Amino acid sequence: MSDPxxxxxxxxASTFEGRSVNPTPEQLGAINYDDNGLVPAxxxxxxxGAVLMMAWMNAETLALSLHExxxxxxxxxxxxIWRKGDTSGDRQWIQEVAYDCDGDxxxxxxxxxxxxxxxxxEYSCFHRNFxx
Amino acid sequence: MSDPxxxxxxxxASTFEGRSVNPTPEQLGAINYDDNGLVPAxxxxxxxGAVLMMAWMNAETLALSLHExxxxxxxxxxxxIWRKGDTSGDRQWIQEVAYDCDGDxxxxxxxxxxxxxxxxxEYSCFHRNFxx
Numbered sequence: 532m533s534d535p536x537x538x539x540x541x542x543x544a545s546t547f548e549g550r551s552v553n554p555t556p557e558q559l560g561a562i563n564y565d566d567n568g569l570v571p572a573x574x575x576x577x578x579x580g581a582v583l584m585m586a587w588m589n590a591e592t593l594a595l596s597l598h599e600x601x602x603x604x605x606x607x608x609x610x611x612i613w614r615k616g617d618t619s620g621d622r623q624w625i626q627e628v629a630y631d632c633d634g635d636x637x638x639x640x641x642x643x644x645x646x647x648x649x650x651x652x653e654y655s656c657f658h659r660n661f662x663x
Numbered sequence: 664m665s666d667p668x669x670x671x672x673x674x675x676a677s678t679f680e681g682r683s684v685n686p687t688p689e690q691l692g693a694i695n696y697d698d699n700g701l702v703p704a705x706x707x708x709x710x711x712g713a714v715l716m717m718a719w720m721n722a723e724t725l726a727l728s729l730h731e732x733x734x735x736x737x738x739x740x741x742x743x744i745w746r747k748g749d750t751s752g753d754r755q756w757i758q759e760v761a762y763d764c765d766g767d768x769x770x771x772x773x774x775x776x777x778x779x780x781x782x783x784x785e786y787s788c789f790h791r792n793f794x795x
Binding site: 575649 | 684685686687690693703705707711712713714716717729759760761762763764765768770781782783785788789790791792793794795
């Protein structure tokens with residue numbers, strides 16, 4: 532596997548590859564969406580183990596993510612599909628996707644392209660700790 | 664540090680220690696609770712990097728967690744404070760707590776006591792992957 536620090540984006544190509552995941556109907560049926568039709572999706576860097584971010588998916592963007600092999604969220608603020616990294620280049624290439632015991636949270640293990648996951652330029656959105 | 668596999672619980676004592684975290688007013692003020700007064704809290708094993716579970720906190724249980732050095736959630740189904748591990752013994756001892764760039768998700772890095780985090784007996788609640 533290549534070093535993430537050497538990743539380059541050339542005309543939309545990537546040194547990373549996502550994995551298309553083919554869920555069973557039973558697996559998709561086990562997902563419990565909230566009253567807004569959404570489920571939280573945690574994103575973890577499979578290389579470093581770092582938790583990068585948490586965002587939301589609906590049934591459509593979960594299906595898109597699994598099919599395309601990269602994360603696609605539902606933007607609650609913009610109320611639209613948010614294909615992570617289309618603007619920033621910081622795409623997330625899916626390696627494994629898990630769902631929890633209650634079916635109400637998803638966990639994406641990805642290879643993170645670019646600088647990181649956070650719109651601030653930080654590698655992880657969780658870059659601030661409580662405490663002084 | 665001791666090996667988690669050797670952890671024992673004797674009359675409520677633990678081989679693990681949690682860290683009481685003293686947040687600043689600015690840090691607490693940066694947290695954005697949803698319409699139900701809740702914020703999602705991801706729990707990660709600081710030893711293995713595994714994402715163990717996701718549950719919810721309100722302002723009170725966040726304060727209790729930071730003060731006690733172990734995770735305390737708000738149970739949405741039971742509508743009551745849920746001091747993780749009081750029944751199962753699977754307590755989570757806080758080492759670090761982060762909040763994300765938007766202040767709407769928390770990340771607890773813990774030492775997991777007992778068998779694991781999941782009520783099914785699994786180590787992680789995310790023990791099922793999509794795909795066949």
